[in-house]
Amino acid sequence: MNIARRLPLLAVLLLALLMAGCSTTGNRGGGYYEDDGPGSNPPSNAQLDAIPNAVPRIEPLASGANKPYVVFGKRYVPDTSEKPFRQEGRASWYGRKFNGVRTSSGERYNMYAMTAAHPTLPIPSYARVTSEVNGKTIIVRVNDRGPFHSNRIMDLSYTAAYKLGLIGPGSGRVIVERILPSEIRTMVASGNLAPEDSQLTADEATHPVTPPTQSQAPAPLPMPLPAAPPPVAQAAAQDAEPQAGGAYYLQVGAFSQASNATTLANRINTQLRGMGKHATALQIARLYRVRIGPYDTREAAANDIPAVNAKTGIHPSLIKP
DSSP states (O other), X not given: OOHHHHSOHHHHHHHHHHHTTOOBSTTSSOSSBTTOSSXXXXXXXXXXXXXXXXXXXXXXXXXXXXXXXXXXXXXXXXXXXXXXXXXXXXXXXOOGGGTTSBOTXXXXXXXXXXXXXXXXXXXXXXXXXXXXXXXXXXXXXXXXXXXXXXXXXXXXXXXXXXXXXXXXXXXXXXXXXXXXXXXXXXXXXXXXXXXXGGTSOSGGGSOSSOOOXXXXXXXXXXOOOTTOOOHHHHHHHHHHHHHHHOOEEEEEEEESSHHHHHHHHHHHHHHTTTSSOEEEXXXXXXXXXXXXXXXXXXXXXXXXXXXXXXXXSOOOEEEOO
């Protein structure tokens, strides 16, 4: 059997590393693969702390990524049911060696997003991961396969591992619990999650920090602009515009904390100088959204998507409030 034809590029790279007998760093039982790691210029702790949890959403399953597959003679069967899932074991993380490489979902791995790899959880799906050492809990979006080690149950992104205190040790005991679609629906019904946020694709909430290149230090998150009104005031002003003209917007982020939305809006506005459009942080329901616009027509908004993506590294969602 040709494994390379059955697995996406990231899994093939992992297999190649394992076959080459790569070792883990230090003598701690495994953190990341040899020649992998956080990079020479990782974001500051303040930048990493500002990255919010993944926002659970109901998403269609990725085609091809949820079929049974075989690695090293072991058959894995992804569980696409809506049965409760809870697993205890050791989690590790993967970093710069795979940053930008396509994951099993077809998306490119972003080591600064709140994502994870798991052998059998649906792709995409969401999970709570709790450290058994310090009790910290995070929410990640599962968009990749692995790890293929008998002593590890999940590979976390750099940011997710940082938030659980796993960067130094390299790995640690965790509890993984899937957030089922039924729970997401309950969150919507109770007002803890806006209906539109439960249905969007997951791009806009997973890139609050742009991954640095190997030769370039990460740019610090900009401070709020002195003249910027507070997020709630921006929301009131922005909400009035769609009523007048049926405007369209490009949404680039959704956060539970107003400060995170303001920070992203300021960074986006710096990156979009000269385009004639501005990002605004506004509160809708219980989340703070970052939107670019308004645009008079859907076509005008859609035409700006490639430029916004190129300048910010975020693929926006086109919406009409």
